[in-house]
Amino acid sequence: MSADKPQTESTQLNVVIVEDNRYMRESWQTIINFERDMRVLEAFPTCEAALQSHMLEEADVVIMDIDLPGMSGIEGVREIRQRFPKKTIIMATVFEDDQHVFSALQNGAVGYLSKKISTSELLEAIRTAHNGGSPMSPAIARKVIESLQFHTASKNPESILNDRERDVLEHLADGKSYSAIAKATFLSVDGVGYHIRNIYEKLQVNSRAEAVSVGLKKRLIRLFR
């Protein structure tokens, strides 16, 4: 009767689980509660239920299934991070569904957890996440890194810019005017215009801003420095 509901203890690492599969949910809960330094505040079957409760506020780490009924794990991450921007959320998934996991990471999850990991790996992942690390498989890490790099495989080869065009687009991204670009590239103002037209054509846009946007999003030009 004294432990009707878990008490929040500052010395413990508080975990909230969101997972629709009851067996999974309860297994994890049991595993985690067996540890001396962590405990499950509460385990929910849906995002909606978790968001309605006040448990998230006190959670140090949230483990969330990516494939949930109702609000998906990806929407859930976004929602939680909107309300609690610093909250540490780890995604869990049965499938090694790259696209979903990747998307979850973009939306604010710090790591990725396969559902078929061992007890010790589960606990290690939670601790890693809480200590400022990102638990994830090397394959996912690779995907993430490639997304940071240049020119990550454009679908249609038609949209690939040549050196001059890429150069001009970089200048556009710096907000330079046609004449400033002309000076920098030793072209005439209209020469710059010529290339910009071609860039627009290849990128299927019709303004500087959109060209820059597409260029950055497709990593045709540097995202850093």
Place this chain on the structure above:
Amino acid sequence: MSADKPQTESTQLNVVIVEDNRYMRESWQTIINFERDMRVLEAFPTCEAALQSHMLEEADVVIMDIDLPGMSGIEGVREIRQRFPKKTIIMATVFEDDQHVFSALQNGAVGYLSKKISTSELLEAIRTAHNGGSPMSPAIARKVIESLQFHTASKNPESILNDRERDVLEHLADGKSYSAIAKATFLSVDGVGYHIRNIYEKLQVNSRAEAVSVGLKKRLIRLFR
């Protein structure tokens, strides 16, 4: 005398090392050559030496120190990836120098290796990298992931956009005109202009293209979708 120079065998994983510290270089070489399924083609003390040789062409994995005399490891990565875009490069570093490692990853390295790792970890990292994964510490992984996410802690709080401004900036990134944005946001054309001015002020820019560029680079607006 029969093994004066290592032969390239297609069944083996060919490694090239670039590391200025002789002890380190030779230790790794010995460790790797002790494995049956991998071998060091050659170990160089500088990037320049590696680039001049033709060993890189045949390398499956390149291990490169980040802190090299002459051409730095970061420049080295960029250079190698320019010549061999698919080459798998792992960075090695003594210090847990986040900024440099991160920068190396952006420039084309697939993973990160602390110099104080064990023999088995070294070998595992090489295999992970070669198998399409990214060997790296959870702390680095976290940094990388945060770089993908929204609004990752801007230095000056002055440059943080409010909801309306962020919304308008998203529209700008889509290449919409003032009047199109006005329609989409239920503002007047000049109302849109008002917000754009404020965005420019906060972002310290004075054109759409530059605002979009800064917005994307600082993750003030979505990079994906």
Place this chain on the structure above:
DNA sequence: AAAATTACCACATATTTCTGTAGTGTCTCC
């Protein structure tokens, strides 16, 4: 050798953007 392509320059003009200045209503703070 003719035809086509590429890379650039030029001119023209309608549209859009940038920016200064200014006005209105609402809200907050003292």
Place this chain on the structure above:
DNA sequence: GGAGACACTACAGAAATATGTGGTAATTTT
């Protein structure tokens, strides 16, 4: 209840952009 701050609207003019059309020289294709 006055002073600011904020969000928005309005007007206006200079600057820049978007885009159509056409030209030239060099290179490649046929």
